[in-house]
Amino acid sequence: MTTESKKVEARCSAERLYNFACDFRNFQRFLPSQVEDFTTDGETCSFKVAGFMQLTLQYAERSPYHTVAIAPAQGSSSPLPFRLVLKITPGNDTSCSVVVCAEIGGGNPMMTMMLKPKLRPALDKIAEQIQYYSSGI
Numbered sequence: 310m311t312t313e314s315k316k317v318e319a320r321c322s323a324e325r326l327y328n329f330a331c332d333f334r335n336f337q338r339f340l341p342s343q344v345e346d347f348t349t350d351g352e353t354c355s356f357k358v359a360g361f362m363q364l365t366l367q368y369a370e371r372s373p374y375h376t377v378a379i380a381p382a383q384g385s386s387s388p389l390p391f392r393l394v395l396k397i398t399p400g401n402d403t404s405c406s407v408v409v410c411a412e413i414g415g416g417n418p419m420m421t422m423m424l425k426p427k428l429r430p431a432l433d434k435i436a437e438q439i440q441y442y443s444s445g446i
Contacts, residue, residue: 310421314407314432316398320444323374323399329446330377330395331368338442339435353382362386374399389413395439405439407432 319326329335333349340347340356347356355365365385369392370378377395381387391411398404409428413420 310413310425311408311410312425312428312432313396314429314436316404316406317436317440319397319403319405319440321403321446323397323403325446326395326397326403326405326439326443327371327374327377329443330397331371333366335442339438362388370394405436407435407439 321329332351333354334351336349336354337344337347343359343361345357345359347354349355353365353367355363357363364387365382366379367382368377369380370376375397377397379393380391389411391409394408394410396406396408409432411424413424
């Protein structure tokens, strides 16, 4: 299942947005309030989702000024395989969107139907926060 946020205009250059996204110390401000015990070394981050589980993430792909992808760290437990991707479109008016690609148990259409409508608003909110914070990058 792949879901993409709306495209938003960043208030900084593609280079600055990319560099900002490539440091997990900047990631915490985009996490919901249910996240506890956030730690990072800049290259990986770990946190607990209240009432759920511990999650450790790492950078899965970085393509300068175009793409930053995050996925569960190798050897960590995750309820489902996924990638969270920041797609950056450089130019005079740099824009970006957030994409999540998740493998739902055997392509279960019922699970996809339940998750997809909840995922899009969450991704839109992350994109809006990136737009807001990008003015200070």
